[in-house]
Amino acid sequence: MLNVSKIKAITLDLDDTLWPVEPTIARAEQALADWLVQHAPTTASLLQDGAMRNQLRMAVNAAHPEAAHDFSALRLAYLLRALTHAGDDPALAHPAFEVFFAARQRVDLYPDALAALAALAARFPVVAVSNGNADVHKVGLGDFFVGSVSAQSVGVAKPHMFIFHAAARSVQCAPDEVLHVGDDAQLDVLGALDAGMQAAWVNRDAKVWAHAQNPHLSISDMSQLCAALGLRV
Ligand SMILES: [Mg+2]
Secondary structure (H helix, E strand, O other): OOOHHHOOEEEEOOEOOOEOHHHHHHHHHHHHHHHHHHHOHHHHHHOOOHHHHHHHHHHHHHHOHHHOOOHHHHHHHHHHHHHHHHOOOHHHHHHHHHHHHHHHOOOOOOOOHHHHHHHHHHHOOEEEEEOOOOOHHHHOOHHHOOEEEEHHHHOOOOOOHHHHHHHHHHOOOOHHHEEEEEOOHHHHHHHHHHOOOEEEEEOOOOOOOOOOOOOOEEEOOHHHHHHHOOOOO
16 A cells, blocks of 8 residues: 655656657667668678677677666677677767667657656656666656666666665655656566665556565556546646
8 A cells, every 4th residue: 555645755767667668779779770871881781680789799798797787888889899890980889879879768658658747746856767778858858857866877777775775865865755656566666665665566568466575556557646646637
């Protein structure tokens, strides 16, 4: 059961909570592929090969264990390696990454997301907590957030309690004064519970909850969250 009177701030997951991430990444991959065809065609054809992509990815992951939670750094290192391997100019890694990163910030919000976010932000400080590299300002939702905490900025990823505690600290709240909202059972719900927060599970596809600890609230979209908090959308 949600204890609404205790909540002083909301921390909010982004990918698959406010927008579906899969089409966003697919679009960004396509934008990058199109750019490479124009500017680094040898690399572009190299990366057509799925086995080669896997090999590069594994090599990058092995070479950069320190960046395991930093998708931007890994993607940049991957592009650098691909360009070098193909014999193209490695200096193209940065502009290529920028093409991907810009496209990655173009998201199609779930239909319930914008109104719910506005209602939440009018009542609570809202902090973005994401393992990914979406930027709420670049996505166009910056006005609704008082801050952002990412795996990249904190150095550990959800479900580690440090990232949740960093988010709570950023709004001068104790963990038990924060409600975390997210779609991922493990990363969001169990992570937030472990950090001492209340947790709301955004379960858009009617998945079955399969863990010993339960979320304080399960909802199928963000408007149900607002209803549970007594907010008018
Ligand atoms: Mg998510």
